[in-house]
Amino acid sequence: MGGHFSTFSLDENGDWNNLTKQKNSSADISPTAGQMPRLLGLAQASKIYRNVEGIDTTKFSVEGNEIAWGTIGNASTSEGLFFETINAAGVLQVPMVISVWDDEYGISVHAKYQTTKENISEILSGFQREKNSKGYEILRVKGWDYVALMETYQEAAKIARAEHVPVLIHVNELTQPQGHSTSWFTRTV
Ligand SMILES: Cc1ncc(C[n+]2csc(CCOP(=O)(O)OP(=O)(O)O)c2C)c(N)n1
Numbered sequence: 001m002g003g004h005f006s007t008f009s010l011d012e013n014g015d016w017n018n019l020t021k022q023k024n025s026s027a028d029i030s031p032t033a034g035q036m037p038r039l040l041g042l043a044q045a046s047k048i049y050r051n052v053e054g055i056d057t058t059k060f061s062v063e064g065n066e067i068a069w070g071t072i073g074n075a076s077t078s079e080g081l082f083f084e085t086i087n088a089a090g091v092l093q094v095p096m097v098i099s100v101w102d103d104e105y106g107i108s109v110h111a112k113y114q115t116t117k118e119n120i121s122e123i124l125s126g127f128q129r130e131k132n133s134k135g136y137e138i139l140r141v142k143g144w145d146y147v148a149l150m151e152t153y154q155e156a157a158k159i160a161r162a163e164h165v166p167v168l169i170h171v172n173e174l175t176q177p178q179g180h181s182t183s184w185f186t187r188t189v
């Protein structure tokens with residue numbers, strides 16, 4: 001879809017930009033959840049740059065300190081690509097921060113028709129890391145609580161960047177200001 005935003009990785013001559021000096025956004029794609037495997041790959045890149053000895057990080061990484069941020073709507077978490085990616089990132093322990101924006105709906109279909117218990121972070125709670133087992137840090141925050149959102153995202157960044165642990169942020173109590181067909185041009189579909 002032509003309206004999807006992305007940043008340039010190459011300069012006008014086709015050479016790599018210094019990606020460590022810019023914020024990087026990979027182009028979104030229309031099938032919801034289609035961004036998930038790519039998000040995993042971007043996160044894994046940081047891990048490789050941090051851990052593979054002798055690898056040339058020039059223009060791509062500063063000691064694997066990069067985080068891959070991704071977002072997905074609540075209804076789209078029903079797709080297979082979402083579950084596969086969540087599991088793989090937990091296994092690989094990569095710096096992936098995935099936000100689930102939960103307005104309780106997928107277009108006009110309520111969560112009770114598509115998400116067990118109507119609560120994605122509750123059903124994924126088994127992925128939570130514990131003292132002796134690796135997993136995720138799962139954070140929950142209300143979409144209207146601006147201060148809590150800032151704190152939550154800073155905490156998520158710290159965990160992912162320092163420890164290379166994946167983080168799931170479940171943002172709920174969101175509204176849908178307009179109907180799907182009036183708002184879809186400006187967002188990922
Ligand atoms: C694989 C796929 N199936 C169906 C659609 C059509 N579609 C676009 S948005 C959407 C609902 C998404 O709901 P949700 O993930 O909760 O995001 P929200 O719009 O509520 O933020 C659907 C079914 C699509 N884009 N891709």
Ligand SMILES: [Mg+2]
Nearest residue numbers: 073074105106
């Ligand atoms: Mg939704």
